[in-house]
Amino acid sequence: MIHDQADYTREGEAVHEPLLSEKGEETVDVREESPLPDELTREELTLPAPSEPEIARHYTRLSQMNWAIDSGPYPLGSCTMKYNPKFTEDVAADPNAAVHPDRPDRSVQGNLELQYRLQEFLADIGGMDAVTLQPPAGAAGEFTGILIAKAYHDHHGNDRSEVVIPASAHGTNFATAATAGYDVVELPSGEDGRVDLEALEAAVGDETAALMLTNPNTVGLFERDIAAIADVVHDAGGLLYYDGANLNALLGRGRPGDMGFDVMHYNVHKTFATPHGGGGPGAGPVGVTEELAEFLPSPRVRETNGEKGYERFEPAESIGKVHGFEGNWLVLVKAYAYIARLGDGGLRDAAAKAVLNANYLAERIDLAVPHGPFHHEFAATAGDRDAADVAKRMLDFGVHPPTTKWPEMVPEAMLTEPTEIENRSSLDDLAEAFDLAYADADEALETAPNRTAAARIDQVGAARNPRLSWQALDEE
Numbered sequence: 472m473i474h475d476q477a478d479y480t481r482e483g484e485a486v487h488e489p490l491l492s493e494k495g496e497e498t499v500d501v502r503e504e505s506p507l508p509d510e511l512t513r514e515e516l517t518l519p520a521p522s523e524p525e526i527a528r529h530y531t532r533l534s535q536m537n538w539a540i541d542s543g544p545y546p547l548g549s550c551t552m553k554y555n556p557k558f559t560e561d562v563a564a565d566p567n568a569a570v571h572p573d574r575p576d577r578s579v580q581g582n583l584e585l586q587y588r589l590q591e592f593l594a595d596i597g598g599m600d601a602v603t604l605q606p607p608a609g610a611a612g613e614f615t616g617i618l619i620a621k622a623y624h625d626h627h628g629n630d631r632s633e634v635v636i637p638a639s640a641h642g643t644n645f646a647t648a649a650t651a652g653y654d655v656v657e658l659p660s661g662e663d664g665r666v667d668l669e670a671l672e673a674a675v676g677d678e679t680a681a682l683m684l685t686n687p688n689t690v691g692l693f694e695r696d697i698a699a700i701a702d703v704v705h706d707a708g709g710l711l712y713y714d715g716a717n718l719n720a721l722l723g724r725g726r727p728g729d730m731g732f733d734v735m736h737y738n739v740h741k742t743f744a745t746p747h748g749g750g751g752p753g754a755g756p757v758g759v760t761e762e763l764a765e766f767l768p769s770p771r772v773r774e775t776n777g778e779k780g781y782e783r784f785e786p787a788e789s790i791g792k793v794h795g796f797e798g799n800w801l802v803l804v805k806a807y808a809y810i811a812r813l814g815d816g817g818l819r820d821a822a823a824k825a826v827l828n829a830n831y832l833a834e835r836i837d838l839a840v841p842h843g844p845f846h847h848e849f850a851a852t853a854g855d856r857d858a859a860d861v862a863k864r865m866l867d868f869g870v871h872p873p874t875t876k877w878p879e880m881v882p883e884a885m886l887t888e889p890t891e892i893e894n895r896s897s898l899d900d901l902a903e904a905f906d907l908a909y910a911d912a913d914e915a916l917e918t919a920p921n922r923t924a925a926a927r928i929d930q931v932g933a934a935r936n937p938r939l940s941w942q943a944l945d946e947e
């Protein structure tokens with residue numbers, strides 16, 4: 472059964488939640504001895520004066536105006552919204568976890584051990600030989616990985632100018648290659664949505680520094696020719712980069728390293744249930760094979776030689792730093808806690824359920840193209856409807872819609888990834904919302920959403936003329 476949005480939303484009307492200051496203010500005396508000059512200090516300050524329940528209600532209501540994985544399914548293909556288990560928050564909130572990163576190695580052995588073990592876990596999961604935890608997001612991991620590839624080629628005196636990327640790849644791949652100074656060679660997808668080997672052979676050559684590949688790819692299809700793809704790239708002297716955003720489908724079942732990849736990133740927020748960065752702290756560790764390990768960012772953590780313990784060190788040909796210290800440490804603590812709690816069996820199980828859920832949903836809504844079987848996600852098409860309209864209408868039926876209009880190779884795409892966290896009844900809710908929205912009248916689609924805290928937003932206006940403060944809104 473599709474359930475209603477929170478009761479306080481009213482059809483066709485935006486919900487107004489007053490500012491705390493609109494509910495009552497109080498002026499307090501803030502005179503104190505201050506080292507600052509008088510013109511920079513004040514004697515009184517007017518502050519909101521809510522009671523404790525008012526504060527709790529205010530923030531609870533605000534939190535309900537936005538969609539959250541804690542309030543319903545969130546099948547955002549490729550962006551993978553996983554539930555963040557609360558026990559990982561508890562682990563990261565342990566005061567012993569938050570130590571100053573400048574403390575000497577001998578006084579933070581527990582933290583270094585955790586970093587070391589996380590490096591080892593990730594290396595093992597990816598089939599890589601060495602890992603850095605430093606990059607702060609998947610995209611930053613890509614950039615780090617391609618800089619490592621560049622350092623490797625430079626070190627061996629190979630002057631190479633191109634990175635090959637399939638047309639279906641995530642936008643960050645193109646941005647990464649260009650930002651690292653490479654020319655991007657775009658590879659058209661084959662008929663079946665996968666890499667076309669002939670097109671690959673034509674695209675790869677003496678100038679190829681690397682091929683960046685997502686496997687399973689961004690429409691949820693496994694690149695079955697991966698061994699042949701790796702041979703083509705390696706025979707030309709290039710490196711194979713694995714975009715780890717879709718690693719969920721392979722956990723405990725297949726390893727990029729075994730497929731021939733030389734360097735990869737891990738999106739811990741997509742695969743290991745840490746919060747999305749969203750402009751705040753995230754993490755995108757990078758794994759590499761033995762030949763590339765000396766180029767990794769500094770510092771890394773290793774076991775000390777001889778006596779028992781751990782130490783930080785700088786790899787011999789390190790590309791330097793891509794973030795302060797060891798990256799966003801507490802996010803990494805959560806990833807460690809999640810992997811340690813699930814163990815080998817739990818990770819394998821998560822992959823199986825992610826794949827099963829995607830295929831169950833694809834089968835139920837019958838809009839997927841190309842046809843499966845899929846891995847952890849699939850692209851549905853809204854056909855002759857506008858994917859964005861269908862998506863907005865889905866919000867009215869109590870679920871968050873999938874990613875829309877991407878990848879571009881699928882017309883009116885709705886890229887859907889339920890993840891392993893949803894059970895059958897919530898997948899059925901999703902399928903029902905898809906079907907209802909897809910079949911709805913034009914007028915209903917064009918005006919949707921009607922039952923959310925904010926009605927349809929002018930997305931172009933919001934991007935082109937953002938009003939970034941409350942005052943700017945007030946002035947109008």
Ligand SMILES: *Cc1c(COP(=O)(O)O)cnc(C)c1O
Pocket residue numbers: 549550608609610611640641643644685689714716717738753755
């Ligand atoms: C999400 C994603 C990225 C970028 O990762 P962020 O952690 O969001 O920076 C790269 N490639 C693919 C395929 C993705 O889905």
